[in-house]
Amino acid sequence: MTETETVETLFERGIERYQAGESPEILLPVFKEMGEIAPKNAAVWTSLAWLYLLANKPKSALKMAQKAVKCDRKAPQARVNLALAMLETKTKGVRPHIDAALQIMAASDEIRNDVRENIQDGFERKPDWESLKRVNKWLFD
Numbered sequence: 001m002t003e004t005e006t007v008e009t010l011f012e013r014g015i016e017r018y019q020a021g022e023s024p025e026i027l028l029p030v031f032k033e034m035g036e037i038a039p040k041n042a043a044v045w046t047s048l049a050w051l052y053l054l055a056n057k058p059k060s061a062l063k064m065a066q067k068a069v070k071c072d073r074k075a076p077q078a079r080v081n082l083a084l085a086m087l088e089t090k091t092k093g094v095r096p097h098i099d100a101a102l103q104i105m106a107a108s109d110e111i112r113n114d115v116r117e118n119i120q121d122g123f124e125r126k127p128d129w130e131s132l133k134r135v136n137k138w139l140f141d
Contacts, residue, residue: 007034007037007038007041007044010030010033010034010037011034011041011043011044011047014027014030014031014034014047015047017030018047018051024051024052024054024055025055027051028048028051028052028055031044031047031048031051032048035048035064035067040071041071042068042069042071042072042075042078043068043075045064045065045067045068045071045078046064046065046068046075046077046078046081048061048064048068049061049062049064049065049068049078049081049082049085050077050081050118050122052064052085053081053084053085053088053122054122054125054126058085058088058089059089061081061084061085061088062082062085062086062088062089062091064081064085065078065081065082065084065085066082068081068082069082069097073100074104075104076100076101076104076105076111076114076115077114077115077118079097079098079100079101079104080097080101080115080118080119080135080139082097083097083098083101083135084131084132084135087131087134087135088131098135098138098139101115101139102138102139105139115139116140119132119135119136119139119140123136
């Protein structure tokens with residue numbers, strides 16, 4: 001990383017690579033490095049949790065999602081990822097995170113659409129994701 005390269009720049013590049021179809025396994029080290037550089041950046045931890053979920057590593061996803069929510073309690077995708085990781089690891093206490101996500105999403109159509117798009121992306125990458133089906137139903141049915 002050069003002096004002029006910021007975490008924001010790295011994050012944008014990482015998201016671009018993800019959107020271009022790079023696998024979670026390739027992107028995980030990139031986002032881990034960002035987490036080391038910016039340990040209070042909720043977006044980085046949220047992305048790491050999502051990548052771990054896609055890579056079928058729910059225990060790691062749970063840790064990252066917990067960090068994301070700790071950094072930003074009002075980040076709906078962090079709450080969604082935490083709920084997903086909790087379902088995947090059979091951890092109790094999912095409902096409060098779904099309720100928090102619903103409350104945050106109610107504040108803005110843009111936020112609601114962002115979460116909907118992320119869930120759709122999850123289905124495209126992992127079509128038979130049962131936990132995502134449950135969370136989608138809770139949030140949008």
